[in-house]
Amino acid sequence: MEELLDPVLGQVRVFLMPDDNKPRKLKYNLGHPRLLTFGGAYSNHVRAVAEAGRRHGIDTIGVIRGEEHLPLNPVLAHAVACGMTITYLDRASYRLKHTEEVRARLRERWGRDVAILPEGGSNAAAVRGCAELPAEIPVDYDVIACPVGTGGTLAGISAGLPEGRRALGFAVLKGAGFLAGEVERLQREAYGRVWSNWSINLDYHFGGYARSTPTLDRFIAKFRVEGIYVAKMLYGLLDLARRGAFAPGTRIVAVITGQPSTPVAECGAPTGFDSGEPRWRR
Template identity: 40%
Template structure:
């Protein structure tokens, strides 16, 4: 049985730092990386009501999509193991590395992996391709890449509704689902999405289509991608390491690390008015550091 309120709310951690004092702002981190020991961050938020919808759908399996190091694939596999749901993943391939830590975990959870070419993978949102998959996996509830759909937004909206008074709310933005969900539940001031990929301006339209009240005050900042999705500079990684040492908050340089680094620069530049309270959403994704170490992109601890 899938229980919607299985996981309690994550803590809100206030930071103390000379930079914040200098600019007269408060910064708190919503520690969604602590939301669930395995399915943490925005992945649990997005999966929560999708699991309810799955239970109501009459389907008996779950099918989703992801790259070889996908946080969503990892979380979906874990959810399948925990709730005893057979899971499948269409994986961007065409060949799978048997030693990839994300894929090894997924397989250990019982997920069946179906590698496809990059050309075929690009069809993952095409109605005709989805219909073919539905015929092939007739027992499966199909979940989009990243888990973003109407059910996912409902879970993220609850996060926004749980927060205390603040003037700015920030999150890392990949597909736009988390930002759209925050807008769905947010009733206060400006919401900032820090785009983690290059040329992310197209996400503005997708976010507007997802979130129901387009007059909400929000901005998508597209100049903090640090080289594009999956890329990061030595400076960004050093910042992540410094931040963890100083504030005891672990970061990875693909999502939350980029978001926090961008916020730090915006604070230095005086973007936020004196007296502002900023809340930053830590969307988890820390399992991704295993993949970065595996590929030699960061050092092993």
């Protein structure tokens, strides 16, 4: 596990843990013959579901926000190559995808036996998968940090923490106060209780999902990290360390969920941790 070295950290130590959380979220969601999920046109969650369907012999359906555009972009083309059936919902209907009315229409079309996985993959089963992450960390630590898009990864990490450790999430959305309620809901659905060992910082969204600023752009270029999720978390950690938010000697594990891939301008709305493999070297 590589350590992030920067003078601003002082006596705070930050260790970088590469972890593609998409397989974790899917691990306990794959016991169905047919799986339907949602995402934007560049959703790596949709891609991950398609790949899992191919590996495990599961029929998969990807419900994509907006209208069809041909030729398919590389993400959707890959999903189709994996055997996924792609369909589309107009944006008004997509905003109502969580309602029973829309779900009933989808089941009528795709079969009563279809399992519906939410956008980003965050549900009780996903939380149980993400809860396995803390036990795999090979270094001593006080805090685990992660970006937060839908809340599932943070909910799971918190549930899997040893006594005395805490989890710190960095919201990548503007106006994300609702995420605390989402984490609580997910923990209740997965375990019937809520942990108090986590918090979400709302101050480093840089204007909102897939938004950036010149300051964040310079940070991304310096550290060569994925910009929608990872850069905001790492910038937040360094800034908080600079401000003295962590006691000297605090050891932080930062979960690196993605690498530079899809240009920010091509991303339309959060679909969970939609990113690829980690990169963090200067």
